[in-house]
Amino acid sequence: MTTTESDGPMTTEATPQVAKASPRTLAWQRRRHSAARFWKQYRSHRAGVFGLTALGLFALVALAAPLIVGSDVQSVTNAPGRPMESPSAEFPLGTDQFGRNLLGLLVWGARVSLLVGLLAAVLSVAIGALIGITAGHFRGWYATVMMRITDWFLVMPTLVLAIALATVMSRSIGTIILAIGVTTWPTTARLVRAQTLAVESRPYIERAKALGGGHGHIMSRHVLPNVMPLVLAQTTLIISSAILAEATLAFLGLGDPTVVSWGGLLQDAREAGAVSAGKWWYLVPPGIAIAVVALAFTLCGRAVESVLNPKLGVAR
Secondary structure: EEEOOOOOOOOOOOOOOOOOOHHHHHHHHHHHHHHHHHHHHHHOOHHHHHHHHHHHHHHHHHHHHHHHHHHHOOOOOOOOOOOOOOOOOOOOOOOOOOOHHHHHHHHHHHHHHHHHHHHHHHHHHHHHHHHHHHHHOOOOHHHHHHHHHHHHHOOHHHHHHHHHHHHOOOOOOOHHHHOOOOOHHHHHHHHHHHHHHHHHHHHHHHHHHHHHOOOOHHHHHHHHHHHHHHHHHHHHHHHHHHHHHHHHHHHHHOOOOOOOOOHHHHHHHHHOOHHHHHOHHHHHHHHHHHHHHHHHHHHHHHHHHHHHHHHOOOEE
């Protein structure tokens, strides 16, 4: 408030106050600034941009599969061609043992392979992050037991455990996701626990405890935000392994026979004798698709790691 003196009595005039941004607005501004800075650094990694572009194309094809090829591409009774036809103008990638268009099956199979890889990786990282954070926070006997269980899973062959689970359970997409997710979490648990120990040694954690912060508050409000960059990078790397694992299980005949996936196409090609018959168009396209998607996720994961931790020195 300011006072002015004139011929009359003293009067007061209100000066306009500058509206201050709310804490929520400031938080969103910081997040947008961080996201812009992350994207700027990520773009400098040519391999990461290539991987992201490839993943975007595959995701677009998978989402548009019902419009591109239609759901009837899986039908065996209404197959448009003869069994094991070589590539032609009508069938660019040939046909399978039932006469179905392999190009359409390849496009439709992208939906299952990408979905299984993503969900299995999320399950794996969620289990690993939960065990890693709690073991790093509570320590003592709990941490000892959890780390010994983690070590047991680490020394056991992941594929063997996944095959065992997929064998005793029903053959479905959910079984494949569960089998991959519950056998690939130990590496994430180890990494997250190490990061949790480093975070909890910082002074602000001691201040939070002194002010009455409970275990849940410390882990959710202080530890989790600091380990999330590591969890994100680990997720992108595990997705590629999950896609390869799904293809392997499907190739071994442990997948859902009613669902078309890239690994399932390789299994069908093996059963149809495409290897001995030299029917390369039945084998090469699914194999290349699996390899390209796995490589793309790996490139994205390495780029994310390099941005979040420049000390890694990942090549651009």
